Amino acid sequence: MRELAKHAQAPLGSTYHYFPGGKSQLAAEAVRFAETLTVRKLADGLAAGPVAALRSFTDIWRKVLLDSDFRAGCPVLAVAIEDPVDDDRPQRAAAAFENWTTLLARSLRDHGADDVDAQQTATLIVAAVEGTVAMCRVERSTRALDQTVDKLEFLVRSVTTN
Template identity: 70%
Template sequence: MTKHTARDQLVAGAADMLGRRGLRASSIRELAKHSGAPLGSTYHYFPGGKTQVAVEAVEFADTLTVRALSEGLAAGPVDGLRRFIAMWRKIVVDSEFRAGCPVLAVSVEEPDDDDAPLRAAARAFDHWTTLLAESLAAHGATQEAAQQTATLIVASIEGTVAMCRAHRSTTPLDRTADALEDVVRSIIA
């Protein structure tokens, strides 16, 4: 059993807050309030301020996503895709369509004076596409098709999560899931 520290709770809270509000609308003060932590502890744990919190929140989201993808991909690319989609479905449904992806949230906002959160987001997207591409290639896709399809999957799901939030429905995710599964099956056949 993993013991979660106050710092871990702050990072998880920051990831949730970024996925709901975005980078610009999130402050250290709001993070402390959102996480139920004393304001002073945020400055203690994150002397680099908002930039450090954002980077660590993106890395946290990346770690969770890599874990879910890896578990699904162990059974093959179709199962990996299904696991990726199921993870996002749970996030949007459990949050009543208020939460999205903290990695995407950081990616679409212009960085203030430090682009470290943007670089962390790029690394996260690279991790996800690499895992997917490796699985697709291992199951018969050409390297080019594997890279293209992995990028398509990540881009499609990220955009579809935003659509689900706007529509307050998982219908866009259902449609995208079916189309992506067809694509995956066609390149590994």
């Protein structure tokens, strides 16, 4: 919370005014924001097909990494790997991952993938991108993301017909 106040150049008391639930509320809001932003960007890409959706999905995280000088990543992943807590943050993180996977799988099915390939490929996309974002942060490079998206694009093209 102190870092947020410092970054926002706001008094610490103001931070707690807007997030009276402290770190827990801030994390929940970050998950909600990331899910909403990702769904909106995915929807733009999905209109052009699953390859464009894949590129939209990865472009979000590339921008986050580059704009933050590799200090920021995906808040959904951060919440997902925390020790279990007594609030609904883990369920929110799981729901965000599921939502992204469902959107991608639907697009894959709409473009010729069978149900199994669509679900497995969508799950792989979300898992691979989330993992490579973490790798990019520690490597301070987008190399892992670039290589992963190239291979995922090849896979998407192989399971779809158009």
